[in-house]
Amino acid sequence: RFNHARFIPPDAIFALTAEYLQDSHPQKVNLGQGTYRDGDGKPWVLPSVTRARETLSAQGLNHEYLPILGLQTFREATAEAVLGSELFAQQKSKLATCQSLSGTGALHLAGLLLRACQSPLPKIYIPEPTWSNHHQVFSSLGFPCESFKYYDHDTRDLDIESYYSTLKNAEPQSIVILHACAHNPTGCDPTKEQWREIAQLMKDRQLFPLFDAAYLGFNSGNYDEDAFAIRYFVGEMEMEAGICLSFAKNMGLYGKFRGYPPIWRAKRKRSPELIENAMIGERVGCFMLATKTSEAAVNTQSMLEMLQRSEVSNPPAFGAKIASQVMGTKELKEMWFTDMVTMSGRIRSMRKALYDHLLSFGAPGSWDHLIRQSGMFGFLGLSPEVVLKLKNEYHVYMAGNSRISIAGLNPSNVEYVARSITQCLKD
Numbered sequence: 001r002f003n004h005a006r007f008i009p010p011d012a013i014f015a016l017t018a019e020y021l022q023d024s025h026p027q028k029v030n031l032g033q034g035t036y037r038d039g040d041g042k043p044w045v046l047p048s049v050t051r052a053r054e055t056l057s058a059q060g061l062n063h064e065y066l067p068i069l070g071l072q073t074f075r076e077a078t079a080e081a082v083l084g085s086e087l088f089a090q091q092k093s094k095l096a097t098c099q100s101l102s103g104t105g106a107l108h109l110a111g112l113l114l115r116a117c118q119s120p121l122p123k124i125y126i127p128e129p130t131w132s133n134h135h136q137v138f139s140s141l142g143f144p145c146e147s148f149k150y151y152d153h154d155t156r157d158l159d160i161e162s163y164y165s166t167l168k169n170a171e172p173q174s175i176v177i178l179h180a181c182a183h184n185p186t187g188c189d190p191t192k193e194q195w196r197e198i199a200q201l202m203k204d205r206q207l208f209p210l211f212d213a214a215y216l217g218f219n220s221g222n223y224d225e226d227a228f229a230i231r232y233f234v235g236e237m238e239m240e241a242g243i244c245l246s247f248a249k250n251m252g253l254y255g256k257f258r259g260y261p262p263i264w265r266a267k268r269k270r271s272p273e274l275i276e277n278a279m280i281g282e283r284v285g286c287f288m289l290a291t292k293t294s295e296a297a298v299n300t301q302s303m304l305e306m307l308q309r310s311e312v313s314n315p316p317a318f319g320a321k322i323a324s325q326v327m328g329t330k331e332l333k334e335m336w337f338t339d340m341v342t343m344s345g346r347i348r349s350m351r352k353a354l355y356d357h358l359l360s361f362g363a364p365g366s367w368d369h370l371i372r373q374s375g376m377f378g379f380l381g382l383s384p385e386v387v388l389k390l391k392n393e394y395h396v397y398m399a400g401n402s403r404i405s406i407a408g409l410n411p412s413n414v415e416y417v418a419r420s421i422t423q424c425l426k427d
C-alpha cells in the first residue's frame with residue numbers, strides 16, 4: 001500500500017531552524033522563523049498574557065472539552081476586536097465564527113467551508129510571493145491555485161497595476177487571498193486608497209475576499225489601523241468576506257510556553273498547577289465569516305460545526321481562555337495594546353538600525369525598501385547564492401528568498417548582520 005508513497009522534503013523554514021539549532025558558532029543569528037524576540041534575543045511572554053494566565057490559574061483551570069465551535073466568549077471578543085464595537089453590533093447576527101487551531105487552522109476551515117459551498121471548485125488567486133503555506137493549505141483541499149504578481153523585484157514595491165489587472169480579469173466567483181496587513185514576506189501593503197480600489201474591483205467581479213489576518217496590531221501597534229481593510233470590505237462595501245485570524249504573533253501564543261517570566265519563578269515551587277499550565281499548548285485562532293443575512297450566518301455556522309467536529313472534534317481550550325481573558329478585561333486589553341506597541345516599536349527600531357548600518361558600511365545597492373516595508377519581515381532582495389553564503393560563512397540564517405524576521409535582530413547582533421551582508425556583497 002505504501003510502497004509508492006512519495007518522500008516530501010521537510011518544510012524549508014522549520015528545517016532552517018533545526019540547522020540553526022545545530023550550529024555551535026557563538027555569533028550565529030536566526031532570522032528565519034517569524035517569531036518575536038525581545039531585545040536580548042529571547043522569546044517574550046506578553047505582560048498582558050502573563051496577567052491573564054495568573055487570573056486563570058487563580059480561578060482554577062480544568063481540562064474539560066470546549067464546545068465544538070470553541071469558547072463562546074473568545075469568539076465574541078475576537079469578532080468585536082476585529083470589527084470594532086460599532087460594526088460588530090451591526091453585523092453580529094450575520095457573522096459565523098469558529099475557533100481554530102491558530103491561523104493555519106482558520107485558513108483550513110475556511111477552505112473546507114468554501115469547498116462545501118461552491119461547486120465546481122472556484123479558483124483561488126494567491127499573491128506572489130506569499131506565505132509559503134498558502135498553496136499547500138488550499139491545493140491539499142483540491143482548489144486550483146493561481147499565483148498573481150504582487151511584488152515588483154525591480155522597484156522593490158507592491159505592483160499595484162498587476163494586482164488591479166488580475167482582479168479585473170479574474171474568473172467571477174473566484175476567491176482571492178488578501179493579507180490583511182503586514183504582507184508576508186514583502187512587508188508591502190496597499191494604501192487605504194488602493195484597498196478601496198481593490199474592494200471595488202472585487203465587488204464588481206464577484207470575487208470573494210479571504211483575509212489572512214495573522215498580524216493585526218502587530219504591524220503598526222494599532223489594532224484598529226491594521227484592521228482597516230477588513231472593516232472597509234465588510235462595513236463600507238457590505239461584502240461577504242472570510243477572515244482567518246491568528247493569535248500567534250500579536251499575543252505571542254505560538255505554541256507552547258518556553259520560559260517563566262520572573263514573577264512566576266518565585267511562585268513556581270509553591271504552585272504545581274502553574275507548572276502544569278505552562279506545559280499546555282496554546283495555539284489559537286478564529287475563522288470568521290461575514291455573510292449577508294442572519295439565515296446564511298446560522299447555516300454556515302452549523303456547517304463549520306460539522307466540519308470542525310469531523311476534523312478535531314473540538315479545539316484546545318487554554319489559548320482561547322487566555323485570549324478571551326485579555327480581550328474581555330478592559331485593563332488587560334489596554335495592556336495588550338501597549339504590548340503590541342512595544343513589539344512593533346522594537347521591530348521598527350531594528351529595521352532602522354539595520355538600514356543605518358548597511359549604509360554606514362557602504363553595502364552595495366539601495367536599501368530604502370527596508371524602511372518602506374512594515375511588519376515582522378524585511379525582504380532584502382539578495383540572491384540565493386548570497387543567502388547561502390551568509391549561512392555557511394557568517395552563520396546568519398534567513399529564508400531562501402532573503403526574507404528576514406526583523407524581530408531576530410537586536411542591539412547585540414544587528415551590526416554583525418549588516419557587516420556580514422556587506423562583506424558578502426562586496427566579495
Ligand code: PMP
Pocket residue numbers: 034101102103104105131179184212214245246247248254285
Ligand atoms: N498567515 C501568514 C501570512 C503567516 O505569516 C502565518 C504565520 N507565519 C500564518 C498565516 C499562520 O500562523 P499560525 O498558524 O502560526 O497562526
